[in-house]
């Protein structure tokens with residue numbers, strides 16, 4: 001079961017909030033979500049609000065009130081593992097990405113990154129490549145990963 005499926009199960013377990021809103025229950029739910037992701041991704045805040053019939057601004061005000069809970073924007077990383085990128089050691093990049101994502105977990109102010117692979121990003125000439133959201137990064141070395149993720153956080 002992946003993280004998002006687990007999250008959906010957790011939110012479903014708090015369905016009583018829809019009928020009988022109690023702030024303590026919502027805070028409890030947000031703590032569970034933070035335990036799962038290391039933060040409360042913005043898109044998940046919207047999901048919770050929609051599922052429980054509450055306004056997203058309610059969640060935002062709770063996050064402001066409880067400094068131990070923190071929000072983060074979710075960024076999707078796609079690493080190319082196609083033939084050209086694999087020749088240029090995209091396997092090492094995968095390891096560096098996993099390590100950096102782990103290191104950023106629970107760090108306040110850090111974005112939330114999810115990581116998948118794809119067989120070709122159609123930029124073979126500039127291998128190895130990875131994409132974060134809609135932006136392609138080419139000729140990436142494992143030592144570049146931290147700087148790249150920091151630059152994405154800086155754009156938020």
Ligand code: FES
Nearest residue numbers: 080082085121123
């Ligand atoms: S194999 Fe990586 S971009 Fe084509």
